[in-house]
Amino acid sequence: MKSLDVDWVRARFPALSPELAFFDNAGGSAACLPVIERVRDHVEKSMVQLGGTHPWSRDATAKVAAGHAAAATLLGGEVADVALTPSTTASMARLAAAFAPALEPGDEIVVTDLDHEANIGAFRRLGEGPEARPGVVVREWRFDEGTQTLTEEGLRAVLSERTRLVAFTHCSNVVGALHDVRRLAAVAHEVGARVVVDGVAFAPHRRVDVSALGVDAYAFSAYKVYGPHLGLLWVASDFRAELTSRNHFFLPTDTAAYQLEPGSAPHELAVALPGIVEYLEALAAHHGGEGLDDAFALIAAHEQRLAEPLIEALAGMDGVRVMGPASADAAVRAPTVAFAVDGASPAEIPPKLDAHGVSLRSGHFYAHRAVERFGLLEKGGLLRASMVHYNTKAEVDRLIAALRETLVAMLTD
Numbered sequence: 001m002k003s004l005d006v007d008w009v010r011a012r013f014p015a016l017s018p019e020l021a022f023f024d025n026a027g028g029s030a031a032c033l034p035v036i037e038r039v040r041d042h043v044e045k046s047m048v049q050l051g052g053t054h055p056w057s058r059d060a061t062a063k064v065a066a067g068h069a070a071a072a073t074l075l076g077g078e079v080a081d082v083a084l085t086p087s088t089t090a091s092m093a094r095l096a097a098a099f100a101p102a103l104e105p106g107d108e109i110v111v112t113d114l115d116h117e118a119n120i121g122a123f124r125r126l127g128e129g130p131e132a133r134p135g136v137v138v139r140e141w142r143f144d145e146g147t148q149t150l151t152e153e154g155l156r157a158v159l160s161e162r163t164r165l166v167a168f169t170h171c172s173n174v175v176g177a178l179h180d181v182r183r184l185a186a187v188a189h190e191v192g193a194r195v196v197v198d199g200v201a202f203a204p205h206r207r208v209d210v211s212a213l214g215v216d217a218y219a220f221s222a223y224k225v226y227g228p229h230l231g232l233l234w235v236a237s238d239f240r241a242e243l244t245s246r247n248h249f250f251l252p253t254d255t256a257a258y259q260l261e262p263g264s265a266p267h268e269l270a271v272a273l274p275g276i277v278e279y280l281e282a283l284a285a286h287h288g289g290e291g292l293d294d295a296f297a298l299i300a301a302h303e304q305r306l307a308e309p310l311i312e313a314l315a316g317m318d319g320v321r322v323m324g325p326a327s328a329d330a331a332v333r334a335p336t337v338a339f340a341v342d343g344a345s346p347a348e349i350p351p352k353l354d355a356h357g358v359s360l361r362s363g364h365f366y367a368h369r370a371v372e373r374f375g376l377l378e379k380g381g382l383l384r385a386s387m388v389h390y391n392t393k394a395e396v397d398r399l400i401a402a403l404r405e406t407l408v409a410m411l412t413d
């Protein structure tokens with residue numbers, strides 16, 4: 001397949017401009033045009049309650065249903081298994097609360113120390129603190145220090161016959177390493193545990209397909225995948241059968257939306273989700289391909305071409321330590337590149353780069369436990385340059401030049 005036509009891509013993101021090289025995409029991406037148009041259209045014409053017989057309501061109902069269908073497409077699952085929530089933090093909190101009544105004393109929950117706290121805290125609370133279920137035990141699957149990844153060995157060390165649920169990340173939002181979810185889920189299933197995966201840092205970069213991953217629940221955030229501020233949550237139907245609905249007592253419990261969308265999702269955002277699918281399909285078609293697989297193949301190849309020079313340049317800078325995989329290979333990492341700078345406070349660097357028209361971010365990125373184990377929390381965490389497919393090689397060159405100049409000035413001060 002051809003290489004990515006970045007000009008075509010950038011023309012579909014009105015927020016992008018030559019003045020600003022944006023490297024905070026893991027925080028939130030720009031929205032694509034078909035998403036923006038749908039939000040506007042809905043707010044202009046269809047701000048009415050669903051389920052009515054009048055034409056406005058029929059139109060709004062159909063559009064929100066299309067939003068759920070698009071979420072299912074983006075997840076690779078059935079629409080009955082998909083709920084739209086305000087965020088992935090909310091998705092995990094709702095899922096944990098809905099699962100809590102199924103837990104018995106002696107049951108065990110496994111969480112990691114690498115994940116974003118959204119996929120740790122919600123499940124930790126099942127066994128710790130004021131909301132804990134009596135006798136539920138929390139175990140921590142610690143990441144491998146050498147590779148900064150979650151390993152099968154690490155998982156096996158905390159699994160037992162009492163493990164009821166294992167929550168882990170598809171891709172670290174800090175170090176960018178990808179995990180073999182299918183393999184790790186199979187290991188957790190050996191003891192009959194449910195597997196919940198956070199795909200937030202994965203979904204902007206690679207095709208999500210829950211049907212191929214063999215997990216029980218999967219969540220990501222549309223606002224990092226060129227869409228609106230919504231959480232997309234997929235829960236397998238047999239797992240849903242174990243959940244207690246978070247919704248009104250008189251409502252059905254046969255869909256994820258009924259169980260996990262109390263009060264429903266913001267309509268003007270839900271209706272925008274088909275815009276992401278439309279954009280990705282158009283991207284594939286523009287390059288002579290078809291569908292989401294082709295779109296993400298183009299995206300992965302382009303992202304690798306961006307990550308290569310950045311990782312190489314960072315690795316060659318004095319006092320700079322690149323976290324996560326040393327390779328830019330799209331099979332092992334997303335183009336989310338975190339690095340530490342000896343002798344510099346991370347928080348001082350982004351404002352200096354702003355002056356060069358280069359945006360990135362510093363901190364722990366809510367992967368608080370991981371950054372603490374890296375020994376970097378007290379020092380202010382890390383710097384993170386997170387790219388997506390609309391970034392260009394010229395922007396990467398600009399980031400490298402701006403960083404070099406900034407670091408030389410800071411470290412010789």
Ligand SMILES: Cc1ncc(COP(=O)(O)O)c(C=O)c1O
Pocket residue numbers: 026027086087088089090116118119169171172173198199200201220221230231366
């Ligand atoms: C890996 C990961 N998980 C979860 C979240 C939380 O997502 P949300 O802001 O939708 O709650 C983030 C946000 O940065 C993230 O990067």
